[in-house]
Amino acid sequence: MIRKSLLSLLLIAIIIIGALIIFIAKDTRQFILIGVDGMQYDHFTTMLSTGKLPNYQRLIDNGGIATSAQIAGHIETSTAPGNAEIFTGLPSSITTITDNSCGKSIPEGLTVFERLYGGDSSIALGLIYGKNTCYVPQSLLAHAKPIIPWWFDMNNFSPKSYISPSYADSKDISLKALEFLNLNKKNSFFLTIYYGVPDAAGHTYGENSTQYDEALINTDQALGILLDWMKENDSKISMIITSDHGWNEGTTEHSQNTTNTRTIPLLSNDPSIISSPSTKYQCSIVPTLYKYFKIKSSIYTDITNTGCFSMY
Ligand SMILES: [Zn+2]
Incomplete structure (x- = not known):
């Protein structure tokens, strides 16, 4: 009789522990946001369709999607305003970041890092940034940096440089980034990865140069490293890939606001998270992240501009 009761208790304990494991596993949310500096949408799609970007293609072939988004929240299509919109979902009238002026910061409390931390401090935050200027990433994200424990820019990490010392291979x-992924296999996390090299090639050699092609191929190979890790680890990480701005056709510049600079690539390995609306905006990325991480909407009631809502 006692043995039977003990057996029943053991069975109940196993069921409870099993249910807890399933609950915890189900609630683990893992997201990588990849920014690619200065990737012109038309140039990207041409290279993709001619088979020069096999890893972006692999992401699409494995159930992902490649589409485009529009910049609407700032006028000058340059890096600091683009980064500000990618990392806040807010227009430059609120972020105050209208150009690449040195040393400016997004006002305290507006970034996706700070708001994710405020909504759920259990989400592990990481950033690895392959470009180093007087405006990104340290100054622009100065208020977010203290709450990102796993922060690597080119001041506390020395990657190989690419074209110029300001850009990392x-x-x-x-x-x-694989170090972060290996540390956080079982945790909910938000990791930002930033590849700078198309910007370096575009400014030095122009958009229609072989060096610009090679820079996009460099980001493709880098994406391949992440996709290989995800495959080996049977990972279900969700991913969005985008750009801070496009490129003025055939030139070494991108700050003139034209269709080519306003239109940016938007890719995901999980089409369900960018399924609507048909016209997507750069400012929608952050609200999509808030929905993904189930952050209560009262934390971001200031994101009200047209189109700046979750894409699913
Ligand atoms: Zn840029």
Whole structure:
């Protein structure tokens, strides 16, 4: 009789522990946001359709999607305003970031990092950034940096440089990112990865140069490192890939606001999270992240501009 009761108790304990494991596993949310600096949408799609970007293609072939988004919240299509919109979902009238002025910061409390932390401090935050200027990433994200424990920019990490000392080889950025992924296999996390090299090639050699092609291929190889890791680890990480701005056709510049600079690539390995609306916006990325991480909407009631809502 006692043995039977003990057996029943053991069975109940096993069921409860099993249910807890399933609950915890189900609630683990893992997201990588990849920014690629200055990837012109038309140039990207041409290279994709001619088979020059096999890893972006692999992401699409494995159930992902490649589409585009529009910049609507700032006028000058340059890096600091683009990064500000990607990392806040807010227009430059609120972020105050209208150009690449040195040393400016997004006002305290507006970034996706700070708001995710405020909504759920159990989400592990990481950033690895392959470009180093007087405006990104340190100054722009100065208020977010203290709450990102796993922060690597080119001041506390020395990747191989690419074209100029201000830009990192994207493959080294991905290899560093694997350290974060290995540390956080079982945790909910939000990791930002930033590849700078198309911007370096575009400014030095122009958009229609072989060096610009090679820079996009460099980001493709870097993406491959992440996709290989995800495959080996049977990972279900959700991913969005986008750009801070496009490129003025055939030039070494991108700050003139034209269709080519306003239109940016938007890719995901999980089409369900960017399924609507048909016209997508750069400002929608952050609200999509808030929905993904189930952050209560009262934390981001200031994101009200047209189109700046979750894409699913
Ligand atoms: Zn840029």
